Amino acid sequence: MSNAELARHLELFADLLEIEGENRFKIRAYRNAARTIYDLPEQVEAMVADGADLTQIPSVGKEIAEKLEAMVATGELPQLSELSQKIPLGVTEVMRVKGMGPKLAEAAWRELAIDSVDELERAAKAGKLGALPGFGEKRQATILKNIEAYRKNVERLRIGDIDPVIAPLVAALRAVEGAERVEVAGSYRRRRETVGDIDLLAIAADDAAAAAITAAFVGYPEVDEVLGSGDTRSSVRLRNGLEVDLRVMEAESFGAALLYFTGSKAHNVALRQIALERGLHLTEYGLFEGTGAEGEGASPKSSGKLVASRTEEEIYEKLGLQYVEPEMREDRGELALAAKGQLPTLVTLADLRGDLHMHSTWSDGKASVAEMMRACIERGYEYMALTDHSKALAMTGGLDEEKLARQWEELDRVVAENPGITLLRGMEVDILKDGSLDLSDEWLERLDIVLVSVHSHFGLSLEEQTARIVKAVSHPEVNVLCHPTGRILGAREGYAVDLQEVFDACHANGVAVELNASYMRLDLSDVNVIAARKRGLMVSIGTDAHSVKELDGMQLGIDQARRAWLTPEHVLNARPLDEVRRFLAKGR
Template sequence: MRNLEIATLFHEIADLLEIKDDNAFKIRAYRRAAMNLESLTEEIEAVAARGGLADIAGIGKDLAAKIRQALETGRMAYLDELRAEIPRGVVELMAIPGVGPKTAKLLFQQLQVDSVETLESLALQGKLLGLPGVKQKTVDNILKGIQVVKAGRERMPLGRALPLAHELVRILEQLPEVRQISLAGSLRRMRETVKDVDLLVTSAQPAKIMAVFTSLPQVSEVLLQGETKATIRHREGIQVDLRVVEPDCFGAALQYFTGSKTHNIRVREFAVRKGLKVSEYGVFQEATGTRIAGAGEEEVYNAIGLPYIPPELREDAGEVEAALEGRLPHLLTLSDLRGDLHAHTNWTDGHHTLEALIEAAQRKGYEYIIVSDHSRAATVAGGISEEKLLEQIGRIRALSKKYPKIRILAGSECDILADGSLDFPDRALAQLDIVVCAIHSRFKQDRAGMTARIVKALSNPYVHIFAHPTGRLIGERDPYDVDMEAVLAAARQYGKALEINAQPSRLDLNDHHARQAKELGVKLAISTDTHVLDQLDNMALGVAVARRAWLEKADVINTWPLDKLLTWAHKSRPKVA
């Protein structure tokens, strides 16, 4: 069993304990253990084999025993006991935005609701009205939340699909029969959600590749197996298609199966005007049928008179015109980033010390790392008081002597309160190097109120970055209702940066809004919002969003050297006595 499977079991235990209204600390322990397993870079089987389970943060003797039991038997006895008390469908209700454990329990006890489908039917019939605390607005919000859940079932978030795909690539590329292998489809274009995974391979022995692929332990069901194509259902639920193609047409097949469909239509229309035909088998002269390109993807584009267009741009969003006019952007790369501007420690809801965060950032070669723990209003996250913040600043300044090769930026993820004021007074914010502000409450504020709230926060001279600006959680929670045009205009007016949050469940801003920001001259920060050290690696997902948004190095503030970053941050803020 892989890390994600064990983590899923722990999350389910926590869900069931929440429904039972069990001990909050016990629930939190299972959540923390699940999060740590999700971020673990080493396979849990290997950790268990060397006796290292207890070394994983949040895994004590009891949880280590449950992990060993799951690895040996595929089950957890404790989870089976909880499942016997509460139907699985009741837990699924909690995935609906606005339906917490108490509501799920109420729905089950009062109306025997044990599935999302049953809940939707009863809500549409008006049968939820009259339950304690349930009004028409509640019903409307539940129905809206159900649509979010349904959409999430159909597509897998990029942050979940990409590791699964990379694991398959790592296995297959080790086969001596595999000559070339690549991801294709929407996953290669780094769409924020994907319906399936596409893999392309060249090999002289396709039958051997098919046999190995369809017998992998990751396979839960073989849907199709032919001579050069196989389709399986991954045990995580997503469909995976594997095609073996000839080496002479690998580039053409890669271009074709990467898509998007609308991009490919534009490419083919352009080729036709030059007397050429493009297919997954190559580029051919229309008149003679002679193939003139196909082995490499770049040569496919060059053969029809276009420069190579990076996969992330292939959405028929102006990339063909830009290519023709020599305006394709020099897209941002992961190596361009000099630091991370949103990270937490165990002073609030992070799972590591200040020192551990700093050392992890140093190992990544960063020039700077921020400590941006939650402010006091974020009580669920253990937000700190002003007094505690000043204590932390002092600790950070003292640690700078111990770590001279990296700058530790004193920061805060400071809550934007309902009226747009900041959770810390200006006198505290003035002590910080970088101030990150964010919404963590009152998500259902009306559009005018939410917009005014954010614009007011951006007008604060001590604020620098607006984190996860739409508040969405992919497949779990819709963005809050806000006028993003007004937010972008305020960011430009006040010289603030908006964040691309690289947490797999957020990717917020999305590529559409990030491109709008670029076009308006609004700067972006790409940050990981790290709570567990392995989440620092999520920066690659943020860079993927940035590339889809056509962002270049100059558009992103954490590509700047430290002196430029601090000059930008401090140039206009007044001094506080």
């Protein structure tokens, strides 16, 4: 059972416990464990096989360790199956509708036998929800609207799809007179691969400016529906289904608000804990003296002297912490390092010296070799690898040995015309079904860089797929394993593969793994890049560009790399050319 499945079982169990009315701290314990397991770079299954002590995993104690072992052994969680006899799993689905928490979902199920979103909708339309405690006309209408939103937007949107929509919106708000600052917070700022909604924060010079910013926001052309609009807070839904919230505030508390709304929630909880340990109190308004517990009846917001609030930097500083980059704020151990002053210096776009994965019109790219080359020079790269497809991908016009020879004649000319950059002659070679490669050994040896990829036979069993890829990366001429899981965000799960085993093989053979920066892929995921880093692998951030414009997709790859704490030392294409050449030569 994969870590993701284990986490989902724990999460589902927590849902049912919550509906049952269990102790909320117990529920939180299960949710914390679920999140930790989901983020864990090591496979729990492998840990169990090795006889490791699972209670060494943070948030996992004796009880949850036993449950994990049971799930690994039997493929199911007995307590979950048992509880789902009592409470239908559909009730947890009802809980996913905004406005329906555990208490209301439970009441709806007990009173009205509602155990699915469909049932909930039917009951709301028939006006039957009024029978529930605390349910009036208004709430019934709200729930109906929220069911619609739930159906429309069950899945989070890809960050690469959202960027082109949000950038102009932010620009429009920044252009409003009296808008002193407009920033995006939330998971968008943390650069998560998918985003559920957008949080915008703005500083207005005065009340008139605040009103103008709000007016510009709710009147923005892409707005489909205004969900709510007040003096300090407004909310809209854009035409693509994305919900966007705007908060307008004074400069005084902007840092505290930015910190709070950037999250993650887990990072915030951990930060507040640190504040309490220091006799301080952190809220979205600022960092205050006192823990807020002593002032009987006094609002924590007003109790205690303000210590810091204008900038995130000063809040971290007063907490005795280094500034934590937004991409790292996931409570994955960053605060312990920040306390010791040992946070890594994350890789940036400026650190990159080249792009090692791109296509041209020789296969399925839209730009010529010369155009791609000039574009790479414009982007300040010292080197680039041209890596068209191999012949197995007939639909892309992949190259066989003879066509590759002709391509090289053109490369000779283009290289002579563009002395500003070093061209690495490469190919993205298909891994065939049996793990052999789609190019002759003779040509594999002649290439400067060999990328290998799976583009077919996604349905192989875990064992077959793993063995196939291990065989491929064990070929002495292979340098980079591309998009190692084959996933397409929001469209296709990756194929079944034991990444630990594949990473071991890459390590043994001097092969780097790719972080494919395409907004559709972002493969490896942040968690898997962390696993690769911990395994000591080099990571190549490649755009897989099929056009000049797609070369700019590199930023998304950088974002993902930063979420995995990569520094320039970890990234192959952030290394100087001679070092890259040594890596490609594998000491030969």
